[in-house]
Each structure stands twice: as C-alpha cells, then as structure tokens.
Amino acid sequence: MNIRGKKYTYWNLIALFACLWLTTGISMAQTDAEIRRYRNAVRLVQQGDYAKAKTELAPLTERQNGSIAPFAHYYYALADFKSGKFTESRLMVKQLMDRFPDWKKMNDAYYLLAASYMEGGQYEEGIAYLARINDPAMKQDVNRLEGSYLPRVTDLTRLKAIQKEYPNDRTLALALIDLIQRTSTAPADLALSDRLTNRFGVPPISAATTRPVSVSTNTGTVVATKAERNRNKGYYNVAVLFPFRVNELNPAEAARSNQYALDLYNGMKLAKTKLQSEGITVNLFAYDIDNDSSKINTLIRNPAFVQNDLVFGPLYAEPNRIATTFTAQNGMALVNPISTSSELVQNQPLAFLAMPSLNQQAIKAATFGRDVSAVKKAAVYFGSSRKDSTLAVLYRKELKRMGFQVLEFRKCVGEPEQQVRLTETSQPGHIFLASSDQTMGAKLLRTLNQRRINVPVIATSSAFNLEKNSLSTFLKDDLFLLDADFVDTQRPEVTEFEEQYLAQRNIIPSTYAFEGYDMLLFFGRMLARNGGQLTNRSGLKASPEEGYLLSGYDYTGSNENEVVPIVHFDGTRFVQVNK
Numbered sequence: 001m002n003i004r005g006k007k008y009t010y011w012n013l014i015a016l017f018a019c020l021w022l023t024t025g026i027s028m029a030q031t032d033a034e035i036r037r038y039r040n041a042v043r044l045v046q047q048g049d050y051a052k053a054k055t056e057l058a059p060l061t062e063r064q065n066g067s068i069a070p071f072a073h074y075y076y077a078l079a080d081f082k083s084g085k086f087t088e089s090r091l092m093v094k095q096l097m098d099r100f101p102d103w104k105k106m107n108d109a110y111y112l113l114a115a116s117y118m119e120g121g122q123y124e125e126g127i128a129y130l131a132r133i134n135d136p137a138m139k140q141d142v143n144r145l146e147g148s149y150l151p152r153v154t155d156l157t158r159l160k161a162i163q164k165e166y167p168n169d170r171t172l173a174l175a176l177i178d179l180i181q182r183t184s185t186a187p188a189d190l191a192l193s194d195r196l197t198n199r200f201g202v203p204p205i206s207a208a209t210t211r212p213v214s215v216s217t218n219t220g221t222v223v224a225t226k227a228e229r230n231r232n233k234g235y236y237n238v239a240v241l242f243p244f245r246v247n248e249l250n251p252a253e254a255a256r257s258n259q260y261a262l263d264l265y266n267g268m269k270l271a272k273t274k275l276q277s278e279g280i281t282v283n284l285f286a287y288d289i290d291n292d293s294s295k296i297n298t299l300i301r302n303p304a305f306v307q308n309d310l311v312f313g314p315l316y317a318e319p320n321r322i323a324t325t326f327t328a329q330n331g332m333a334l335v336n337p338i339s340t341s342s343e344l345v346q347n348q349p350l351a352f353l354a355m356p357s358l359n360q361q362a363i364k365a366a367t368f369g370r371d372v373s374a375v376k377k378a379a380v381y382f383g384s385s386r387k388d389s390t391l392a393v394l395y396r397k398e399l400k401r402m403g404f405q406v407l408e409f410r411k412c413v414g415e416p417e418q419q420v421r422l423t424e425t426s427q428p429g430h431i432f433l434a435s436s437d438q439t440m441g442a443k444l445l446r447t448l449n450q451r452r453i454n455v456p457v458i459a460t461s462s463a464f465n466l467e468k469n470s471l472s473t474f475l476k477d478d479l480f481l482l483d484a485d486f487v488d489t490q491r492p493e494v495t496e497f498e499e500q501y502l503a504q505r506n507i508i509p510s511t512y513a514f515e516g517y518d519m520l521l522f523f524g525r526m527l528a529r530n531g532g533q534l535t536n537r538s539g540l541k542a543s544p545e546e547g548y549l550l551s552g553y554d555y556t557g558s559n560e561n562e563v564v565p566i567v568h569f570d571g572t573r574f575v576q577v578n579k
Contacts, residue, residue: 037060051079060072069099074096077092077096093109114128114145118145131169176196180193236283236527241314241319242258243289266516267516267518272284332350336355352555362391362394373456379407380395412440416440493548518550522542
C-alpha cells in the first residue's frame with residue numbers, strides 16, 4: 001500500500017516488533033523483578049508513554065550480559081525513535097550492536113537504525129543498513145520503509161548515486177524513475193528511466209508521447225501531462241484515492257474515523273487475489289487523499305498517474321471533481337465507491353456509482369410498491385436526515401409519474417402517532433418510510449397495527465436495527481426493506497470471504513469490506529473482458545451467481561448501478577424478493 005507519512009513508519013515499527021518479548025525466550029538468569037520491569041516497559045512503549053518506558057529500561061541497558069539486555073536496548077531506542085529523538089535512537093542501537101554483536105534479532109536492529117537515519121534525511125546510511133537485513137520474511141517491510149522515505153529525496157543527482165550503488169533495489173529504482181519523470185527532460189536521464197522501467201517491469205513513460213492537459217480547479221489551472229497508455233500490457237493499474245488518514249492512525253483506538261476506508265481497501269486486496277486466480281493481474285496503488293484539493297492536484301501532475309486504467313475515489317466533493325475532470329480527459333474510468341448522488345456521474349460516460357443512487361432506489365422501490373398493491377394510493381414518511389427527505393421526495397415524484405395519489409407526505413420523528421393521520425377507513429395501497437432512525441420502523445409498525453391499517457410497508461433497512469429488533473418485528477407478511485448493502489449470509493461465497501477476511505485481518509468484515517471486494521472484482525473483470533476500456537455499457541452487468549457478495553451490478557442503462565435489493569423476512573432469514 002503506497003501510503004506515505006511519518007506515523008506510518010512509527011506504527012509499522014510497532015507492528016513488527018511489539019511482540020519480540022513474547023516470541024523470544026528470556027533467560028531465567030534474569031531476576032523476576034527485571035523481567036517484570038522489562039515487560040512493563042514494553043507495555044508503556046505500546047501505550048505511547050515513552051518517557052516512563054525509558055525510565056524502566058535504563059537500568060536494564062546498563063547490563064552487558066543476560067538475554068534481556070539487548071531487548072532493553074532495542075526498546076529504549078524505539079522509545080526514542082517514537083519520541084522524535086532520532087540521534088539518540090541511533091546511538092542506542094549502535095550501543096546494542098557493539099555490546100551484543102551476535103544478537104539473533106539483529107535484523108530488527110538494522111531496520112530501526114535505518115528508519116532513524118532516513119527520518120533524519122540520511123538516506124544513504126539508511127539504505128546501507130537495510131541492505132544488511134538477510135531475513136526474507138522482512139523483505140516486504142523493507143520495501144515499505146524505502147517506499148515511505150525515498151520519495152522525499154528531491155535531489156536527482158543524489159538519488160542516481162544511491163541507485164547506482166544498489167542497482168538491484170527495485171523500490172529505489174521506482175523512486176528514481178518517478179523523480180526523473182517529474183523533474184528532468186535531459187536525454188541521459190530519460191534513457192536511464194527507460195532502462196530501469198524495462199528491467200523492473202514498470203510501463204515506460206516516454207517524453208515523445210506526452211502532451212499537456214489543463215485541469216481547472218478552484219485555485220487555478222493545473223497543467224498535467226498526458227501519456228499514452230499501453231492497453232495490451234497484460235495487467236491493469238488501479239489507483240485507490242481514499243482518506244486513509246495515516247497520520248491519525250492509533251492502534252489503541254477502538255474506533256477510527258478512517259475505518260471504512262481501510263475496510264474498503266482490505267476487501268479490494270482480497271478481490272485482487274481472486275482476480276489473480278482467474279488470470280487477471282491487477283496492481284493496486286493506494287493514495288491518502290482526504291478533503292484536500294492540493295493533494296489531488298499534486299497527484300495528477302505526476303505523469304505516472306495517467307498510467308492507471310481505473311480510479312476508485314476520491315470520497316470528498318472537490319477532490320472528486322478534480323479527479324473526475326482529469327480521468328475523463330485522459331480516458332480513465334472512475335468509480336465512486338459509496339456515494340448515492342446521481343450528480344457525480346451526469347454527463348460523465350467514464351464515471352460510475354458503485355452503489356445505487358437515491359434516484360435509482362426511489363424508482364425501483366416505487367415500481368415494487370406498484371406491483372404489491374393494485375390500489376394507486378400511497379403514504380410517504382421520512383426522517384430528519386437530508387438523505388431521508390431526498391429519497392422521500394424522489395419517491396413521491398416517481399409515484400406521481402406513475403399516476404399515484406399521495407395521501408400523506410410527512411416528516412416522521414419521535415413518536416409516529418403524532419405525524420401519521422391515516423385511519424382504518426382511509427388506508428393507502430402501500431406505505432413508504434425513509435428513515436435513518438433505527439427505532440422508527442418498529443414504532444411505525446406498532447402505530448399501524450394499533451389503527452388496524454394492514455397494507456404493504458416498504459421501508460429503508462436503516463429504519464430498523466436488524467441486530468437488536470426482535471424477529472417478531474419482521475414477521476409482517478407484507479413488510480419489505482430497501483437494503484442497498486444486502487448480503488445473503490447463507491451463500492457459500494459469503495462464508496468463504498468471511499473466513500478469509502477473519503484469518504487475515506483478525507476481525508469480522510464490515511459491509512464496507514464486502515463492497516470493496518465486489519467493486520474491484522467486478523470492474524477488474526470488466527477491464528479484462530473489454531481490453532482495458534469501459535466505454536461499452538452493454539455488457540456491464542453481473543449477478544451474485546457470478547461470485548459477488550452483494551446483489552450485483554447493472555450499468556446497461558446508465559452509469560448508476562441499477563441493482564436495488566428489496567428484501568423480505570421469510571421466517572428464518574432475509575431473502576431478496578426483487579431480481
């Protein structure tokens with residue numbers, strides 16, 4: 001995952017080394033008090049209390065024998081590193097290396113020392129220590145560390161010298177290619193870039209095939225570079241522009257503001273593996289794009305970015321507008337992962353909504369309402385959120401288009417007895433409820449039952465708490481839920497995904513993880529089927545029978561997903577009743 005930032009490196013180190021004392025035996029030559037002191041210090045480092053951790057570790061670092069001493073050195077250095085004291089961290093690691101040259105965790109010490117050098121801008125020294133690491137299991141983490149720091153090198157001559165010294169380092173080569181493409185037009189540099197891209201498998205970007213492209217933004221005009229893409233390269237590059245907010249990551253926090261973005265991306269990574277098993281190679285490139293136009297502007301200036309075949313995101317309005325304009329001008333498909341706004345894809349033939357828009361939800365729900373009752377009268381109620389009222393307005397519009405009489409159209413909050421005016425003698429053909437209040441669905445059903453109003457009810461699933469409401473709540477024969485995120489948990493594909501996700505992430509997958517998996521699986525297959533282009537919508541359709549976890553996709557009529565699941569409780573589980 002190509003996410004860059006100081007705190008990413010910090011927490012990467014913690015993730016790698018936090019369990020050293022658990023996985024390595026500590027000699028019983030240590031006293032119980034020393035072992036307790038050491039373990040308490042490790043916990044303090046993990047909790048971020050670095051000053052107290054160093055106080056605990058200091059006496060242990062004075063020992064020059066015993067198996068606990070090198071570990072105490074290491075965690076003391078790590079506490080300094082995470083406190084931003086990089087020089088002190090380096091001194092402690094070097095002391096560790098001098099006193100305990102045969103320590104069996106020396107690769108970990110090299111890694112920490114390399115990170116502290118790079119954090120101080122001493123990239124040559126950092127890479128030199130990374131080159132000492134001989135554990136193949138750490139190769140991926142070495143690449144991540146280099147990928148986090150090397151883009152900071154802006155001196156082309158310096159980076160070329162480093163790459164010349166370590167000619168087999170792929171991450172270093174890629175950083176040099178990127179810097180050349182962004183900053184140099186010298187023939188010798190471009191020739192070097194071509195040689196490196198040919199060797200390390202990166203599609204070459206030739207200066208002869210580029211032309212300027214202007215993208216208008218709120219802060220002026222950005223001049224980017226358009227490069228011709230090789231559609232027949234045998235793989236597909238996919239950019240993921242999500243608000244990962246790496247600088248805010250904190251393992252101690254149970255809830256994170258960016259968790260949905262992480263879940264989407266983790267689902268996509270499992271889809272990447274699935275696609276590979278089908279012979280479809282997808283390269284995922286993740287970028288931390290929040291609600292900041294400067295970041296997306298910087299990204300699209302990079303000539304390498306146009307080599308992507310597909311873009312997911314960004315998730316905020318202005319960055320999304322800039323990205324949509326850029327991708328449209330460069331013939332790249334863009335997918336909006338979670339938005340339900342039709343405006344994002346209007347007059348944008350290469351922009352897609354992964355979720356059904358509110359307009360599509362209203363159309364499909366109203367059509368279903370027409371089919372469940374021959375009486376062309378309806379009542380529409382909605383909650384206090386903007387999404388609730390927008391969906392209700394669109395639903396009423398569709399009803400009127402079909403010739404319905406709308407008996408009531410009311411905001412319904414608190415206790416519905418105050419808002420619902422229907423009686424047993426003034427019943428509609430059906431009732432529609434759009435509400436984000438998880439208590440409102442059950443309340444409305446009770447009110448209707450008390451007034452002996454027995455008509456079909458179509459409600460958004462968000463109007464109920466599907467986990468806490470009793471099953472009896474859903475036993476009404478003609479209660480139907482509009483559920484755009486519906487997952488049939490009885491399907492074997494869903495069970496398999498949940499098991500894989502739990503094994504890899506150690507948590508149960510959220511709805512966002514399901515969505516991320518389906519999105520990349522579908523669009524990856526469509527790219528492969530259509531030679532890397534998504535301009536022909538006639539075949540852009542898929543159903544759960546093809547291995548998708550949610551209810552599928554249909555773009556044959558528009559760039560909005562027209563699959564809108566409506567479900568009903570059959571006494572044991574929810575099943576989709578519209579196809």
